Amino acid sequence: MFMFEMQMERLYLIIACMCAGLCTFASDGLVVADKESRNPIELASIAFLSADSAYVDGTITDERGIFRLPGRNTKPAKFIKISAVGYGNICKAISQLKGDTIFMTVDESTRLGEVTVKGIKQPFTVMSDKVVFDPGFVSYATNALDIVSVAPGIIDNGEGLVMPGKDGIKFYINGKEQKGTIKDAMMILKSYPSKNVAKVEIMTVPSPRYTLGQNVGVVNIVLKKQENDFLGGGVSYKLTQSDYTGNDATVYTTFRRDKFQTSLNLSGDISPYGFTESNRVPFDTYVRDADSWTKRSPMDFAGRWDISYKANENWDFSLTAYYSQGRMRQKSSHLYTYSETPDEPADERIVGRRKDDSKLYSGALDIDGRLSESARLTVTLDYLAKRSPTERSLMEGSAESQAYLDQKDNIRSSNLTAQTNLEIKASEKIKLDIGVNGIITKTKSDYDFYQINLPESKDRFNYTEKEINAYGRCNYTISSKMSVYGGLRYQYFHTSSESPVKADKINRHFSVVCPSLYLSYKIDNNQSLRGGYYYNIVMPTLSAVNPARLYLGKDYYRVGNPYLKRGRHYTIDLTYYYKSFQFGPYVEWYNNGIKEINYIDDDNNQVITWANAIDRRTFGFMTYWAYSKLDWLRFSITGSFANSLTKSNLPLLRPRVNSVTFTLRPNIQFIFDKESRFVGRIYGFFRTPEKTADMYIKSNWNFNASLTWKISKQWALTASGDCLLHGKTRGHQYLGDSEMSFSNEYLRRGFSLGISYNWGISTRAKSERRAVYDLNSRTKLD
Secondary structure, X not given: OHHHHHHHHHHHHHHHHHHOOOOOOOOOOEEEEEOOOOOEOOOXXXXXXXXXXXXXXXXXXXXXXXXXXXXXXXXXXXXXXXXOOOEOOEEEEHHHOOOOEEEEOEOHHHOOOOOOOOOOXXXXXXXXXXXXXXXXXXXXXXXXXXXXXXXXXXXXXXXXXXXXXXXEEEEEEOOEEOOOOHHHHHHHHHOOEHHHEEEEEEEOOOOHHHHOOOOEEEEEEEEOOOOOOEEEEEEEXXXXXXXXXXXXXXXXXXXXXXXXXXXXXXXXXXXXXXXXXXXXXXXXOOEEEEEXXXXXXXXXXXXXXXXXXXXXXOEEEEEEEEEEEXXXXXXXXXXXXXXXXXXXXXXXXXXXXXXXXXXXXXXXXXXEEEEEOOEEEEEEEEEEXXXXXXXXXXXXXXXXXXXXXXXXXXXXXXXXXXXXXXXXXXXXXXXXXXXXXXXXXXXXXXEEEEEOXXXXXXXXXXXXXEEEEEEEXXXXXXXXXEEEEEEEEEEEEEEEEEEOOOOEEEEEEEEEEEEEEEEEEEOOOOEEEEEEXXXXXXXXXXXXXXXXXXXXXXXXXXXXXXXXXXXXEEEEEEEXXXXXXXXXXXXXXXXXXXXEXXXXXXXXXXXXXXXXXEEEEEEEEXXXXXXXXXOOEEEEEXXXXXXXXXXXXXXXXXXXXXXXXXXXXXXXXEEOOOOOOEEEEEEEEEEOOEEOOOEEEOOEEEEEEEEEEOOOOOEEEEEEEEEEEEOOEEEEEEOOOOEEEEEEEOOOOEEEEEXXXXXXXXXXXXXXXXXXXHHHHHOOOO
């Protein structure tokens, strides 16, 4: 308790230092807004011209649509030119500007619901702290996932979305976090029609308010703002035929009236699939060959409900509820062949069954308020609960034989998060982002285990993690071309684990201060540089610290290490942007790294455990190139390269491993008509061999193709061939004194046919619509 009070006193001191010297600032800028909805327009391009129309200076509008006129030290400007994606250009004399708002009119060819998007010259825009991707580049897209999967810096490797150099991705929709796994996020993204996506923001070095010390990237999907009194939505269905038949369906609906807006997303997926696994393990006195065939029958459902209410011009309230349910049934058949034994070679057949049922509940309340022209407050309360019961059984010979092994485990976890963030504009050049948050995570795991010829055993594991974060970030604008971000984050952790069956209890307290520095420089209108340094710690997962024995197969179990310590992760990166090309080298250090370890115990069981066993140094880069100059062809290429050196003093791992890995993901679009109704797509994934401290994985690849027909503004039809060409996952794994070779085939060739329908209507009464029409006819704004 005394230690906790000391940590809280230190936290209060840090917050006081962050807040010292802050002052308010009155905005004197102009606002660019939509003429119909009166909503501000972000990222509008502002060009200041001289009397002879020569370029003088330029800027872009911020998230509130605000920009400011050139300073006194700038050459006098006579005209202003404003342009934004989806709007007609405006060119006026600065002396003719009236009021503090400039209204722009929507270009009819880019209205919501149209199937054509014209004038895609550059797929992404580089800002000081993020990259903004234009959805119009993805001409075949029917949902938000199609857009996000080809955004700069993101790779779809066939198993999910990854960001090179990052441990994961956090997804946000209109600034609200999408809870759950990557798979949950992908299911929800599939339910948003592509025409509703205004832009995609990719943050490789996001503010601490998003990451809270994790080495993750952030992707924020910004939806188009609906007009008032609007009811709309969309539905989609996809039928997939591979070894088995799969079904995928989504429903989306949204409604807005005055200050109230709500949306509901539902997504369901029933897609059984099969895969094969083969491995060979030499033991001390014999060699075991294992051949397995597995069928999995997952049934997943996800739903998201958003409610937002704008109380006045300064305060917004929103509520987000999320629910997901996963049901998976698995059947597997394993054939074990033993050879080079003193006796005759023997065969053994094992039949396995597995049943997983998981449920996740999440609710979040967000309060966003403008305290003044220079201060903005955000408060978030978030609760998440998850239940994951699992049953495993292995039978000798056939499914009707006596059970060789029965195991049941039930994991229940809850997470409560409270966060407060304050954005302050201290001056024209200084912006501050400070905040504090607290997280409490509790997990209870119960295990019931039976193995033939052994007594039944029970186990339990309780794990609690308490975390407090205080952070501050300062953005100093040196000039119109250069900005510097400096950040400081303080983290305090208290973890406790308990295994009542083993009478073992562990308590740990520690704190860490993590600095960060980031620089953004605009060379000219086509070129820019961004780079920085940041440090974070890596906490072990629940599986890694759980000491209970969990059998994954015959003679194959997992047991965690409750004494794991945190890892330390340092990164320096630099990214160069030129038009539609980006190249980003980086260097990272991972010290005291947490590593999964495989070995053979004294009873000839294959064991998985974890240890702080590695130090890794990596030099790599990520590159992205998009091309869209031709009317009939667009393509993007995402690639990553990593040269890593891993060292370990643990005898179960190799002492020194050097790995060079290259990943490539091409995505080619063929547009067969001027209105982009018929779009073909060829895309794939390729990875060269990869080495770790205990594993060597050979190269892998897959190749896919699709054809999209946008029948009308509402209807679209897509046919695709998945994994038309693909490779197996092959390699070998180091098991201490032995080495296992494996050859697994997880990808299966399949074909799918999908259809989607989008709709939208105005809910205003006929007389009201007529009155508005008459008023607009009589009133014309300049």
